[in-house]
Amino acid sequence: MRTQPLTLYVGTLQVEATPKDVLNQSEPLAPTFVNAASVRAFYWTGVKGSNAPIAYTVRGGNANGWQWSQSGQMVGNARGWFRIVIKPPAPYDWYRVEVAGAPQALRSKITGVEEVAE
Amino acid sequence: MSAERITRREMLKRLIVAPIGAAVLTTLEVRQASAATMQPYYDPYFVAVLWEGRTRCDSLWRSLKGDVVAILPTVQGTTPYDRLYWTGYALGSVPVNVNMRVLARAVDLSGAPLGSGWRPIGQAAIQTPPQRWFRVEIPEGHWDEYRIEVRSATPRLVYSRVIASQGYWKE
């Protein structure tokens, strides 16, 4: 078994007080990524737009709903870099990557590391 | 002495569970040679044998290959491996007391070392009762070349094997 990192997302999101996912979807049930069962870890890096912290939540689940989540904060100055590593306890088919906080642009990238058989 | 018939798997199992001598290691870690710890490293996918054979140990620091030329490596092309393991068995009926040390270096695209000499990775005094297996884990992986040297006050013949394991997904 080996692993393979793949870019899942690169983009800029205007963060608001209302939670939205990185695709700018407010609907809390809407997945950010589907077909993600082979992803073992997410490496989420990026640059904040202001000094204000950003709350994030990553949920894992499937069409029947969310079954796991991890929350935390991105702290740091404007134009400061952050990195969040997410290793779900089990494979999930769907993931939702959600942020909320004081208005600011969040430019970020999510790399998924997949487990692939040789 | 009667020869016995065993299968490869059986042979492997005997190697794995053979009692290990109480090796006194100054800087190198030694693991109990038990099936539990050995098995992952014998997974057919993750292991390669880099060298195997017989070394005559005497009072000089010799590479496992027998030479005393300090600028020559014992194994080369080891860049892909994150761990090396040296497993051996010394002949003879008296207790074993063999000194060993491991050196490493990196080479450039023409195969020339980046600089002179070696990086000493560790050394050990392998002291076991007769006919015991010893096993040494060499911690620093991904060097391009290693020189593994042995020395013994009383001449000994050591059969040993250097295996290397590749990096793999660690949770």
Added chain:
Amino acid sequence: MILIIGDWRPESFPNYAGALTTTLRLLGYTVHRAWIVQRGAEFVLTLPDGEYPLHTDSPALRTRLRDYNAVIILPTYDRLVDANFPIAYALRFLSWSDPQDPPFVYLGVHFGTNRTAIALPSDFPLVRPNPSNLASTAHTTGPPSGNFAVQTHRVRLTREQTELYLACFINESNPMHLWRLDTAKHNALGSAGEVLAEVIGEDYAFDATPVCAYRYKNCYLMPNVGFGIAPSGAYRHQQARPQQMFWLLYALKCVGLSPRYRLPVLLQMDDLQQIGGPLTPRFPGAPFVNDWLRALLATYEWYANEFFPRTEIPLWAALTTGGRYGLYYGAWTLLVDKRRMLQGGGTEPLDSTGAALADQLLRLFQREQNRSMRLCFHDHDRLLNTTGSTTRHSDAGYPLAAPNDVPMAHGRIVRKGHIAPPASAVEIEVDGEVYYDINPPRTGSANTFLYAPTLHAARILIERNVAEMRAMGFADGGIGGEARFHITAGEQFGSAAVMQALYEIGVRICRCGVPPLFATERSGNTLYRPVRGVWLFRGTVVDAADAVGAGELNTTGLYDADQPRRSFIGTYPVFNPANDISDIWTTDPVRAQRRAYRRCVGHFSGSYFDTVALPHTMAFSHAAMCLCWCDPTDPLRRFTPSDSLPSGSPGPYINVLLEAWLNFELMYRVLREYFVPATGENVIATRERWMEGV
């Protein structure tokens, strides 16, 4: 199987002979390395299987060395004042000359009288140089200089009966020297002694013919290979390029070792059409606009009609693009609009003669594409790493042309398969993975776009160049035909995305700054593996003037005291040690001109040769810096030193590239069996063979 013996000198950089091993392995030889190491009072040779004594005559070592087809001895850096360094013990092999003994090749190992470690055979026919009495024990030349091309002499290779200009730096001394032959001993040796190369003095008056390469029985004494000791000939950041590689390959030929593979050979030029922008002639009657155009035309016609048919060496060249979109020194400006660039900016129309010459030049390029020449575009209007508003082309039949509304930057990117296909997204493929690029900023119908080194913008800019090249009559759009290469303007790399955009039009080889030359480039590009399918090569500029320091002017020949940056010696003081040229330029003109000429030709042809021997660097020249000081009455006239110059002329006329290429042709012919004319395919194959050896 070849053994390279170096000396291990703890006080100086270890001798890894990287340049030699790389070249020899690329030629297909198996190479072993061994070092002479000092152990107390003893000196041992460390071979792969063990150590052998060298301070005593060891039968074991002698037997062991017979396993090799040749043994090459390369000192770290052997100055004549250096006495018994470890390398001195290699002189022992001079006495090992039984039929079973291998050939021994000495690359610049001195045998001065101060080197007493090993007794030389009594019949050794080269006089041992005495550092304190050099004049009578050697042939002295110029002031000391570590620059090899300064030591360029007119050399006669006796086996080939060929005369050519070769750098023959033997050992550093003060003054520099060449070997003196003991004629009596040489004659006594009969066929066991052979002068391989001798030096013709030209302006140096020698009392006998100096020797720079000699065969003594099975031992071949050759000049040094400069910087051959580098840790990796394969390339390290900041590594000096080897010099005098000719002598390594010539030694192989003399020894009789044929290669398994051949090294691809090409010649290269940037801004092939450029003539510079001086507003007035350098002096009344000096070459001017139409003379420059005539010189370029005559030289390239000669290349196509005489040089190429003889050698089959292709000229890989960059045609300056961007002229169609306003660049005042572009090929379009000169060859299509028939306007020439002016120093300080702007253009002026060519007269009818000039226009006709420009037209012929363009026809020649069109005709020679995929024959003697491989032409690529080279956009100086929009450098690949420089962001800014850029003109789009509007030719019909191109997807990215104005007024088509196309993406010019990335929007939000999500890997395909993880979301439903979004509206207003384009798909892009990067390294085999497909992504949605959602709502990317677009050009609208504008005829300009904001260039940045992103995939979308690079595609637009590169399509613009393809269109410009096609409009100039190059059907392949300017990727060097089968060679499929690109030369970036300003040596800028741009980004991995730029490489992908080049790959998408067929490019597989790209010459740019590796590592990036510009601190502003956000790139850590690499030679070690292709970047999105494109192999990168470094460039090394070989000009007779300072392409930057000369402003927008052009060359005025070998030396120009008033406008030094326009001349070879004025631009490179290193070729003027102790001012041995500039000081006598007017008082002893012929001597000064001969020296400058030798060093210029030695520098050019030597630089071309030394890069051929390595798979990562390409030497290139600029037309305006080499071809604009030809004799206006006969641009192809060979250089002839003279003390009667045209009034007001800083120096004699010279067609630098004609002279350099003719001399390079001789080097190439002498070593023909080691070379093959370059194609895109064999250049990449050579690079990949190097990488396989990693």
Added chain:
Amino acid sequence: MPVRFLRNASELADVSMESPLPVQVANAKPVPADTLLVATTTVNTTTNRDLMENTNTETPTLDNCGQYRKLVWFYFRTGAAATTYRILARTTDLSAQPLGTGWQELATGTLPGGANSWGRIEIPTTGDGYYDQYRIEVYRTDGSNYTLTSKLIGVRG
């Protein structure tokens, strides 16, 4: 008693060079480890100077590294001068353009080793990498200039 093993259906052999112990190496494939850089650096007192001797802090020492779980930095230093190193990292978009200026500092410290010694530093020290760009800066804080020869490899997971 010497080590013996069943070499074939009927023969029990002593372990030797000629008849080594059996071991399964079927399908053994190395985890690809690519050489990314071999650089020679003259270490001086200029801060913000990377292994390529580049002082523009926006220039990566290495890019296109997103595929590597970790980097390993091997070096040989000729001098003992106290030397500070900084390891910086960041990510880029698909056109290799950084998401923003500046860097995330992964590690900083004193470069281990004396004159003519070897060193080895894993990047990152713990956990996984997968960053696209790295910048490695070195500068000495005492002593005199010396040559640092480095090799960086990228290890896939």
